[in-house]
Amino acid sequence: MTQSVSPARRSNFLTDIIDADLAAGRHTKVVTRFPPEPNGYLHIGHSKSILLNFGLAEQYHGVCHLRMDDTNPVAEDIDYVRSIQHDVEWLGGKWDGEVRFASDYFPRMYELAERLVQEGKAYVDSQDVEEMRKNRGDFGRHGVNSQYRERSIAENLDLLRRMKAGEFADGSHVLRAKIDMTHPNILMRDPLIYRIRHAHHHRSGDTWCIYPMYDYAHPLEDAIEGITHSICTLEFETNRELYDWFLDQTGPWQTRPRQYEFARLALGYTVMSKRKLLQLVQDKRVSGWDDPRMPTVAGMRRRGVTPEALRDFADRIGVAKNNSLVDIGKLEFSIRQDLEKQCPRALAVLKPLTVTLTNWPDDMVQQLDLPWWPNDQSKGTRKVPFSKHLYIDRDDFSADPPADWRRLAVGREVRLQGAYFVRCDGVERNPQGEVTGLRCSVDLHSRGGEAQDGRQPAATLHWVDARHSLAAEVRLYDRLFSVELPDGEGDFLQHLNSDSLQLVQARIEPALAEGPERVQFVRVGYFFRDAKDSQPGAPVWNQTISLKDSWTKTAQPARGAKAKAAAPATQPAAPATDWAALVAGNPILQALQTRYNLEVSALGRLAHDPARLAFFAAAVEVASDGPLTLRLVQNDLAGALAGAAISSLPFDAKAFGRVVADIAAGKLSPGSAKQLLPAWVKRGGDADSLVAELGLGAGVQGDALSEALANVLHAHAAEVARYRQGEIKLLAVLLGILMRQAKGCDPQAARSALLAQLQS
């Protein structure tokens, strides 16, 4: 609980953004937040978000707030607040200051709502739910204005105050932002700000009977707290426009938060929505929120998963914007790796099979000293009793062993870990013919597990003493659902794995009565003592995860070997546009085509973009070289614009045309032009001086080029050698280095000079 979230430097698209913000001086300190709604338990998807937000804050020496987003009193509960706090803490999240509550900001939010009304940016609507839905329109249809949209400011203010005073029934009025009912983003069609709810709030009590909506409350909460980077999941991308709108209308804010979205965690063979998890709990499909099969933080904790494992998992899956489904095997790997390092080893037999040592004295009991850590004897030992009657696991004996069987069978010898070599001489069977016990002889000179003649058995088995071992309930868990995507079609409950819990009456070594709570049962798996259900004398152990098993698995079909969907090798080509006809049908294009001898397909594309066409026409007037101008406008300039409108350019078409003319005349290489354009677009000004400043115009050639080439070859001898050994891709690398040194050189000349040197 004292560990930090992650000291390791991590890099993803969010750190790129933060780096840029810090570098540009937009922020001097990073403030993030984790804002759960207290209406359910946290799950592993939240843990990704927690680790991200707290991790980012720590990485940048900033802070992270824990804030309960409690704006809807009907769903929320104080018990959830407690569990969330506990889980975040357990994961290692150290929040700045006290836990915060959105409800503490209700007064401020209300003030700002009155301000919006005063400024004519919000109004009280009195349509009912049905009407409002109908008038909102849909994806293909604009919304229409409410008949109440033009109420006077005075009336709106009066109504809002009476809403707040509790004069109206739930649902009779709402406060809405006055934006645009025809906005293509439906969220912007006069979104709701406040709704009436005569409900008791777990924190503010009965003070309020109007409660703010998420889209209004959340940006304000962030701004009030001075959050710099408000990180949420992808489904809120559409909400960002509204987030910005509310902040812009309620500002100015000292720190202006920005919202960024990442892909939430989706895991195979489980469900992640709070609604579905709640249903599993309410329908008693599981024992509770902390059932060890649940993907909740509480469930995983009870199962024996550690925060370190979850942190490792989060680091491995990374943070990005792709919709992804993470293989559950990845989580299992992180759990195993973590437990492998931190679990002492103990002996437990899950499916006991009696072994009688025929040549062992009836009453002799030996107390063997076995190390908790077989690979590190210095970490202590415990006493393990050994006598005439033992248990081994049923799965470790075969009456009819397959060819590659290495364990016990009649006539074969194995080692009992840390104890003796035993040989199976015979089996006892019940009337049904089932094996009920084994008769074995022990090599009395192999105490400690080493035979005097140095022979090595094919296998080492785990075991416990029959009389001196303890009975224990062991709970084995499998994935909760039998299909990878239970959310898919139909009711997710029908995909529940009926064998997800298996109760086993096991025998465990006596030292476990008091020993460590988290152990590896040798050759079985990692187990965690269940603190809730264990009773004195009746211990319960939860299987956190089994050991990897590369032996029994060979008999089963390989996991994760999904056949790639058979897709056609190539997509059908897009319907071809008849560019020639398009150009012929447009007098302006036709004239340009004739005058400058342009490719119709390249020219035709300008038909869709009049601003670009006008720019081109003006530029080519100056540059004369039509094809070159067109290429530069269509590719390089468009790239430098990065989606911005051509009208936002800080230079005009004529200036651009002069640069093109320089390129055509050989005064500037195309490569240099490519470097020039982004800088020019960004800074504007005079192209010639920018060329000089960037050192692009010089055009290194002749002796200077040869000299640069010699330097490069000398400084990168290793790459040269690799090229000569056949790694021809190194040509591009070396050429790149050369081109950066010999600024403005002709690429063709540089390439052939380099090639000549490399091949000599």
Added chain:
RNA sequence: UGGGGGAUCGUCUAAUGGCAGGACCGCAGACUCUGAAUCUGCUUAUCUAGGUUCGAAUCCUAGUCCCCCAGCCA
């Protein structure tokens, strides 16, 4: 149908015009008092089609596929 996002090994994720890298999974071998762990090696990817460039996963154009949005939930 409108808007907003996303496409890189089987899976997750890097590469910010210059050697497609890492991890999981899988396969093979070594080692082993856990058929575990550990160690070594190997297989496998830029959605499609054009274009620009000496050089494209990356820039341009057109397409294809996937996800999200029409709660007085968050």
